[in-house]
Amino acid sequence: MLTPNVIDISEQCLTTDFSKLKSEGIKSVIIRLGVGNVQDERAAKFIIGAKNAGLIVHGYHEYQDDVENQIQWSIQNAHKLGLSNNAYYFLKVKNNKNIEEIFRPFYRNWKMNRWNVGLYAPATEFKNINSAEFERNTIYKWTVKADNDQLNQKMDLLSINSLNGLGKDVDVSGKLIQIIDANESVETNPNKDYQVSSGAFVGFDYSTTSVQGGKFLVASPDGINKIPKLGPDGSFMFNRDDGERILKLIGAKIVPRIRIDKNTLLKTPADYSDGVFYEKVFLDNSRIKINQGKLGILITKVIVNDNHCYARQQLEIVDSKSPVTLLRNGQDDAWKDWNYLLGDEENAGAD
Incomplete structure (x- = not known):
């Protein structure tokens, strides 16, 4: 019999006793931080309550169709709520034919912001997703427990039941119940012994933005800030000006959605x-x-x-x-x- 050691919670749960849950064997909590571009009403309160009870805190964002800029909003929202570096940040996607395409830009951007990343989706959808890419990028798989044991064995987290916004889950891999090493002290610009040329510098150096870590391929439009141009998975990062220049070159027409x-x-x-x-x-x-x-x-x-x-x-x-x-x-x-x-x-x- 599977014994729950993790809970997931959203604003639909009006109140909960985190200390009692911990005494029952719960070790970590996954809190819904937002839906689309709206912050969960009780997210901040739940984070404080869970931490005070000694639970390890992770988060999830629920994807909503027809809402734009969700990736950047989800990043700002998680920072605003204080989701720790190296905590797990899950994307919850329900019944969408393009789950992999929806998820890919989320996990790329979330990893660049120093979170571990996971996906919540129907178990059958994971069969259609590039498993090699998931393993290469250490994507954590979360789904509802199925009758098929072979499917269950391939998952990292299984939801057992859910009632009134409080779900109980089993962390099969054990990664969610490990103490989070936030590793806050990261040097972003230790190499200051040369002059950066405004609008001309492109090379590998430390980012001066919130995207932190080792050396990136960076550019400096103003001679001060160093903006990452190469993502950790090899993808190139474009800002709005880059996009407009590219559109002019290819002759594309912008049709606002x-x-x-x-x-x-x-x-x-x-x-x-x-x-x-x-x-x-x-x-x-x-x-x-x-x-x-x-x-x-x-x-x-x-x-x-x-x-x-x-x-x-x-x-x-x-x-x-x-x-x-x-x-x-x-x-x-x-x-x-x-x-x-x-x-x-x-x-x-x-x-």
């Missing part, structure tokens, strides 16, 4: 990263009152600078009889009031 997120109008400027975002908006449950028109396109332009997030939003109502466009600015966790750039409340529904 409109995202659908039910929490769009609840997000703050800080919920976005640098860039331009296009989102579909339903006005039925919002505070924006339009005589006619319940459907809009929200364009959000964001700049992050000096630890502050500055944003401008333009909301275009697309199903009103007359054109209606609203505009507002925001910073960090707050938005200013909407201004009517085109149309107004009185004539929004006029013929």
Whole structure:
């Protein structure tokens, strides 16, 4: 009989006694940190409670379709919540035909941020994934216990049962219950005896970014910072400017993708990263009152600078009889009031 030694937990679990769970043989906990681009409401509280009880803390991110920039958001969210270096960070993907393609950029970026990485997926999906790549990159396999013992033997973590947001699991490999060596003291720039040329330097050196470790292939656009260009698995890393230069060379056309997120109008400027975002908006449950028109396109332009997030939003109502466009600015966790750039409340529904 399999004896649980790990729990997984999400905000659906309203409260739990971590000390009691430890006395029952639980040694570590995997806490859901976020879904899509929304932080789990109780993640921070659960992390503190688990650590205070002496449990080893790992995390997982639940993938959500039609939400962009999840990789960068998941990294920022895990750092914000304090997920330790060398802890395991799992991606949970449910019933998606492209699990391997979804997971690959997550694990590459997570490993560069010094986390161990795992995947939660249906057991049958692991048969279709490149096993050699998983072994080469030490990917931890987590699934629900199956009736097929051969499938179970190939997994690292088996979920036994789940109730009200609290799941009990068996760490078959024993990796999740080992004490985490955070290894926080990493020298990022020990070689300071030469002048870096602005916009010209490319070579192997220590990164000055949050991507830390040994020497990387780096470039310096400003003569000060050294930005990694080569990932630990051999992949090249491109920033937004690199991408735009490449698109110009190949003559590609940029077609913005409109995202659908039910929490769009609840997000703050800080919920976005640098860039331009296009989102579909339903006005039925919002505070924006339009005589006619319940459907809009929200364009959000964001700049992050000096630890502050500055944003401008333009909301275009697309199903009103007359054109209606609203505009507002925001910073960090707050938005200013909407201004009517085109149309107004009185004539929004006029013929």
